Amino acid sequence: MEIKKQIASMLIAWRYAKGQTQSKVAKVLGVTFQQVQKYEKGQNGLSAEKLILFCQHYEINLNSFVDGDPYQVLDGATIPSHYKEKALTNIEKLEEVKNDKGRSYEDMVGQSLNPRTYL
Secondary structure, three states: OOHHHHHHHHHHHHHHHOOOOHHHHHHHHOOOHHHHHHHHHOOOOOOHHHHHHHHHHHOOOOOHHHHOOHHHHHHHOOOOHHHHHHHHHHHHHHHHOOOOOOOOHHHHOOHHHOHHHHO
8 A cells, every 4th residue: 555545544534533533633634524534535644844743742653554454543442332343444445546536546647638639
């Protein structure tokens, strides 16, 4: 799994494990909840500063974001099962995401130069 998706999946897992909403995490990080959504979807990367801030605030080992397993985080969390299920669904969606309507990057190489692409 690429690092951006690894960090996104761990952010999802820890946010749910700590019982936090995207709005609460956004307030801690000093960003909008929409930005947290983008972090969790892997659309935007989380800066080192924001990642460290998140870990310090929620007392999480920074190494867990690189070496950790989001499923293990959720297994150990004492949260309602429907929250675990929602977190697992979000992580699975993240793992399935492809660029540009399901096409892989390799499929799209050079297509942006084709004027018919924009019609």
